[in-house]
Amino acid sequence: MEYISSTRMKVIDSNCEYLGLTSLQLMENAGASVAREIKSLFTGGKVTFIAGKGNNGGDAFVAARHLAYYDSFDVHVLLIGKKHSIKTDEAIKNFELLKYCNIKVSEIFDSSSVEFRESIKDTDIIVDGILGTGFQGDIKQPESSLIDTINSSGKFIISIDSPSGLNVDETNVKKAINANKTFTFHKLKKSYKDPSVKKFTGDIKVINLGICTDAEKYVGKGNFKSLSLPRKDNHKGDAGKILIVGGGDYFGAPSLAALGALRTGADIVTIALPKKIKNIVATYSPNFIIKDLRGDFLTLDDVPFIVELMSYHDVIIIGNGLGKSEEIIESVYRIIMQSKKAVVDADGIDSLKEKVLTKSDIIITPHANEFYRLSGKQVSKDVAYNCDIVSKFSKDNDLTTLLKGPTDIISDGNQLFLNRTGNQGMTVGGTGDVLAGIVGSLFANNSAIDASSCGAFICGSAGDLAFKEKKYGLLATDIIENIPIVLKSMD
Structure with a gap:
């Protein structure tokens, strides 16, 4: 019953x-x-x-x-x-x-x-x-x-x-x-x-x-009633302190995630980056706090530094543009295991393969191929089948999965939601990074299932607004600019 x-x-x-x-x-x-x-x-x-x-x-x-x-x-x-x-x-x-x-x-x-x-x-x-x-x-x-x-x-x-x-x-x-x-x-x-x-x-x-x-x-406007959003009596940091660990092969990915988090309401966004791209990313926005890693890629030597940074932040978003070397994968895993709340995206997802996670509150945001590499389950055109495999995987691994696709599937193993916002123009690179930033920002003060489901809705809705104007020429940055419009419409 x-x-x-x-x-x-x-x-x-x-x-x-x-x-x-x-x-x-x-x-x-x-x-x-x-x-x-x-x-x-x-x-x-x-x-x-x-x-x-x-x-x-x-x-x-x-x-x-x-x-x-x-x-x-x-x-x-x-x-x-x-x-x-x-x-x-x-x-x-x-x-x-x-x-x-x-x-x-x-x-x-x-x-x-x-x-x-x-x-x-x-x-x-x-x-x-x-x-x-x-x-x-x-x-x-x-x-x-x-x-x-x-x-x-x-x-x-x-x-x-x-x-x-x-x-x-x-x-x-x-x-x-x-x-x-x-x-x-x-x-x-x-x-x-x-x-x-x-x-x-x-x-x-x-x-x-x-x-x-x-x-x-399906996620709709009503789901925002479950969210804890910034209040008038908030102080700096109350609306979320987000740490992003990314970059190496790519420098745009962590920047887009950071902008997505800021536009969704996060107060403070810190990006930990390899030295070689630090100055490039810093030019994207004066709103970023930049911390540099020791070398050109994330290494095991960086793990203690990241763990210390995490203690000053509510959520870590990790994986955006990091690369997939064995040392990066192992470093990401060690960081996640010591996190409070983590959004694991893109290259970071491979670090979770065949691992048992019990200490952290984790959201993963895979697309179909990433989910297959992680779970061994092939996503099909049958939404009901996909719901079953995502729900089971989430329950077995005690995490929340946001499977990106034509219909996003979000489950923590107990609850399951679908999201139908978004469009074909959002296959452009960087939209997943924006989504990770949105979800991470919401995750600071909300449950994993609420942050993931509402985050998917916001990202897709912002993308739909961008598509009306830009059609197939939309960019990930166009989605970011429309996030505040979507949030305003949820009032």
Whole structure:
């Protein structure tokens, strides 16, 4: 049985909006479904909907409207507070529709209200739409005393999505509605796994809202709700200190990764480079901090220096343009094993072959050939097959894989996401380096799966904007310039 957190549910709702299924449609589906379920339980009677000011109240307004269509039901809606205090446009629209229905609507402000007490006393069924699945913390007044009165009423109580007062991500409940029945949407909520929560939920039925499958499977705008992004009260370094170890055969690769990280919001980006390309890379941007390695390529003698640098950074991005000599491969492996968080890209990926990694939080960003060299599994045109091999490889090796392709596949072995942003123009050299920088920047303050999935979406979306203007002439630097535009559109 699958359970879902409140944050993940918000992500899915937002992704539905991104795909074209609006929150107003979802509210309509939710309320209509609740009304159908009530009608299947009862042939008629007096039903009192007690609605809060958020979207849970909006669901209650819709359910009341649908139920009032049947003459056998006498429907009363009690809004906690005044109508101008309703918080969302969707809930406001559905509240306004009630005046065109055969529904008595009242505003209540505390549990001592005569109208509230008379309504509770005179009703057959109470429908709880006070506080939704986003509720956290302590219940405030008047909701707290209203819940006490409802619980002591002896009436049949139905909760919409979750009993009001219950934090659906936790099991430590101080006070909540004691429902006889809970109609929850889409999937069971995380806290429902605990048997102790049943005294609040009563019998639970999951209601299908018609959520798009792709809203769960593919990365979309909603996934950004899971991210920790820079705040106004941040200090320098709080948004991420990134160390990039690259260069040797190529000098553009680490530069592109660094620019990608900076444009995604990293505060500090340090690049450790071979001496022969240090001055060239320094001319790319005055925003880089440059540290030079001992020779023309990464060697085992550089490992202690890199390990010390890592202690001052949140994430290391390693592999971009390094080369593939045996000493480089061994050096990269030793560095990764001592890292906290590592994004391993390009030439660095070969260092992980036939190695067991247990100490570091690692993201790898291979293309099909790199994944084959690493796993022995050939990527096919069958996306489902590719999902299976990527998920299994990630689970077996305790890391997160971002397999780059026409459809990016991201998995940590437990969760799996697909990304369809991006285009054929992004086969140009350097786009993978930009992606590594984006992912590394996000990884500083987020989980590997969130950084990888959102990073793939950002890079592909920035590439799509660049393709509209440049077509097949787009360059990796064009993608970098469009990263802030994509991030702004996620607000």
